[in-house]
Amino acid sequence: MAQLLTEQEQIRRESLNELLALGINPYPANEFEVNVTTREIHENYPEKNTYPEVSIAGRIMSRRIMGAASFIELQDSTGRIQCYFKRDEICPGEDKTLYNTVFKRLLDIGDIIGLKGYVFITQMGETTIHVTSYVLLTKSLKPLPIVKEKDDKVYDAFTDPDLRYRQRYVDLIVNPQVKNTFVLRTKMVNSIREFLNTKGYLEVETPILQPLYGGAAARPFTTHHNALDMTLYLRIANELYLKRLIVGGFDGVYEFSKDFRNEGMDRFHNPEFTQIELYVAYKDYDWMMNLVEEMIEKVAIDMHGTTVVKVGEHEIDFKRPWKRYTMFEIIRHFTGIDISGMNEDELRTVAAQLQVPVDPTMAKGKIIDQIFGEKCEPNLIQPTFITDYPVEMSPLAKKHRTKEGLVERFEAICNGKELCNSFSELNDPIDQRKRFEDQLELGKRGDEESMTLDEDFLRAIEYGMPPTAGLGIGIDRLAMIMTNSNSIQDVLFFPQMRPEKAKAFHKADDFTAIGVPQVWADHLPKAGFASIDDLKKAKPTQVHQILNGYRKKNKLEIPALTLNEVEIWFGS
RNA sequence: GAUUCAGUAGCUCAGUCGGUAGAGCAACGGCCUUUUAAGCCGUGGGUCCUGGGUUCGAGUCCCAGCUGGAUCACCA
Numbered sequence: 041m042a043q044l045l046t047e048q049e050q051i052r053r054e055s056l057n058e059l060l061a062l063g064i065n066p067y068p069a070n071e072f073e074v075n076v077t078t079r080e081i082h083e084n085y086p087e088k089n090t091y092p093e094v095s096i097a098g099r100i101m102s103r104r105i106m107g108a109a110s111f112i113e114l115q116d117s118t119g120r121i122q123c124y125f126k127r128d129e130i131c132p133g134e135d136k137t138l139y140n141t142v143f144k145r146l147l148d149i150g151d152i153i154g155l156k157g158y159v160f161i162t163q164m165g166e167t168t169i170h171v172t173s174y175v176l177l178t179k180s181l182k183p184l185p186i187v188k189e190k191d192d193k194v195y196d197a198f199t200d201p202d203l204r205y206r207q208r209y210v211d212l213i214v215n216p217q218v219k220n221t222f223v224l225r226t227k228m229v230n231s232i233r234e235f236l237n238t239k240g241y242l243e244v245e246t247p248i249l250q251p252l253y254g255g256a257a258a259r260p261f262t263t264h265h266n267a268l269d270m271t272l273y274l275r276i277a278n279e280l281y282l283k284r285l286i287v288g289g290f291d292g293v294y295e296f297s298k299d300f301r302n303e304g305m306d307r308f309h310n311p312e313f314t315q316i317e318l319y320v321a322y323k324d325y326d327w328m329m330n331l332v333e334e335m336i337e338k339v340a341i342d343m344h345g346t347t348v349v350k351v352g353e354h355e356i357d358f359k360r361p362w363k364r365y366t367m368f369e370i371i372r373h374f375t376g377i378d379i380s381g382m383n384e385d386e387l388r389t390v391a392a393q394l395q396v397p398v399d400p401t402m403a404k405g406k407i408i409d410q411i412f413g414e415k416c417e418p419n420l421i422q423p424t425f426i427t428d429y430p431v432e433m434s435p436l437a438k439k440h441r442t443k444e445g446l447v448e449r450f451e452a453i454c455n456g457k458e459l460c461n462s463f464s465e466l467n468d469p470i471d472q473r474k475r476f477e478d479q480l481e482l483g484k485r486g487d488e489e490s491m492t493l494d495e496d497f498l499r500a501i502e503y504g505m506p507p508t509a510g511l512g513i514g515i516d517r518l519a520m521i522m523t524n525s526n527s528i529q530d531v532l533f534f535p536q537m538r539p540e541k542a543k544a545f546h547k548a549d550d551f552t553a554i555g556v557p558q559v560w561a562d563h564l565p566k567a568g569f570a571s572i573d574d575l576k577k578a579k580p581t582q583v584h585q586i587l588n589g590y591r592k593k594n595k596l597e598i599p600a601l602t603l604n605e606v607e608i609w610f611g612s
Numbered sequence: 613g614a615u616u617c618a619g620u621a622g623c624u625c626a627g628u629c630g631g632u633a634g635a636g637c638a639a640c641g642g643c644c645u646u647u648u649a650a651g652c653c654g655u656g657g658g659u660c661c662u663g664g665g666u667u668c669g670a671g672u673c674c675c676a677g678c679u680g681g682a683u684c685a686c687c688a
Binding site for chain 1: 613619621622623624625636637638639640643644645646647648649650651656657678679680681682683685686687688
């Protein structure tokens with residue numbers, strides 16, 4: 041199957057064939073030894089090392105050819121460096137092919153080469169590798185977008201989000217700050233892992249395919265296991281499995297969990313995303329708040345060397361301690377209304393008064409959450425703990441030790457969004473069963489995201505789960521804040537996209553098989569006939585006219601077709 | 613799901629009132645031995661997202677669709 045090639049792609053394939061004819065393997069198998077990176081050269085030359093013999097590999101990102109001398113920019117995983125090629129050094133003898141033909145004509149931007157040489161500084165003051173020999177390591181057959189830069193100003197930037205996300209590899213090649221975002225993300229995850237490991241907690245793995253989905257309120261993805269002939273769900277959370285492990289006797293467990301939720305997509309939501317969940321026995325939510333502060337402060341310092349992170353227009357300071365308000369306090373703070381002790385009808389009146397939209401399926405807890413989400417959350421920029429949520433919206437959290445109708449739960453809000461969610465975990469199996477049953481009632485009332493009843497989980501906590509503090513942090517959300525990214529797609533290598541429309545493919549062989557001469561077979565797709573089906577949808581007379589018109593337009597030096605010839609293709 | 617903006621050369625984009633499709637970079641052919649968004653001369657490159665409609669004539673106007681962005685809704 042051949043794809044329609046652009047002019048530039050055809051030229052690159054011709055270059056490839058010329059290289060082969062010269063005995064140059066465009067995809068050699070042998071190792072190319074690299075003894076330095078571009079970053080090391082820039083950091084150390086000439087104070088710490090003069091680099092008399094470098095051996096380095098990377099991708100050609102730009103070329104400036106001036107007769108018998110040339111400059112290229114070579115890009116490796118750490119950055120770019122300029123390289124100087126001089127014809128008579130690349131080709132010391134009579135034969136100048138390796139410079140004149142191979143380097144100047146057959147290599148392209150995007151090709152990967154290995155080179156040896158020494159480092160010097162040009163008259164313009166740029167650290168440069170003086171190349172003494174080079175070898176082609178990989179020929180690139182597709183032209184890259186050309187991004188140019190001067191004085192930190194970027195020209196012709198590769199910005200189309202559709203292309204950037206679908207072809208992340210290209211995005212990574214030409215947009216260096218993209219690579220940096222993902223390096224930072226990994227640093228962030230490592231920082232959290234290191235923090236928790238130092239505390240002695242155990243990193244574990246629990247099922248992604250679950251017979252019942254639980255631990256959160258969301259619609260799941262559904263799949264089927266053939267051998268067991270049963271429905272399985274991709275997990276929406278791992279909470280209930282980690283708690284089973286606490287029952288089993290681990291004091292602290294955590295998991296970086298890919299979770300899946302079958303819901304809308306926008307700049308804060310991707311159908312698959314990452315959370316970390318942590319459960320620690322014999323602790324409560326007050327203790328967990330202190331841990332979160334300590335951990336996120338450390339993460340900021342590990343990533344940026346400071347607790348202050350620039351996010352959009354804001355500077356967010358993760359330095360401990362963070363502000364703490366109860367849910368009722370913060371609502372009173374932003375609305376002036378004290379809703380503590382109100383019943384459902386009174387809350388509806390308040391919501392109407394505040395112009396907060398509510399609907400009849402919402403119970404008391406959801407209305408309070410709606411008021412909070414509308415009137416408070418967007419205004420909380422600096423990291424802030426909100427504590428003591430209504431019991432109705434927290435079916436897995438323990439009832440508050442003193443406050444009726446509330447649970448021991450907190451969220452940290454930052455930049456107007458939830459950063460984490462935590463509670464003193466409910467370990468009373470009788471209360472837990474009742475809460476699940478209340479959820480089933482909500483489900484009947486029309487709430488599509490109410491939780492299901494998990495008998496095995498209830499059995500586990502009937503054996504006894506110690507008092508436990510639990511925590512969930514949205515890793516993608518945290519990465520967005522910590523890398524100053526505006527969209528979740530910018531912190532996921534391969535965000536979910538609609539499938540690409542299939543491009544026109546054709547087989548020249550198919551056309552020749554029905555009697556189309558080779559010279560015409562190559563042109564048919566360009567003339568508008570991507571496949572045999574396309575061709576046969578038209579009438580022979582039309583095809584005859586279109587092709588001869590195409591021949592004239594493109595000044596093809598092949599004889600004009602006769603109608604008779606075309607009719608033969610149609611097998612008449 | 614709603615509203616709205618966008619889709620033109622490999623990339624970034626222009627395209628006036630509806631009248632033969634343009635620029636820069638990239639590519640190709642020249643010149644050029646420390647240049648740097650290299651420069652100079654020349655050449656080629658287009659399913660103007662797709663399909664209908666209006667019109668003598670559509671990249672441009674109208675309708676429908678596709679893809680993406682933004683905002684909203686949904687999503688603790």
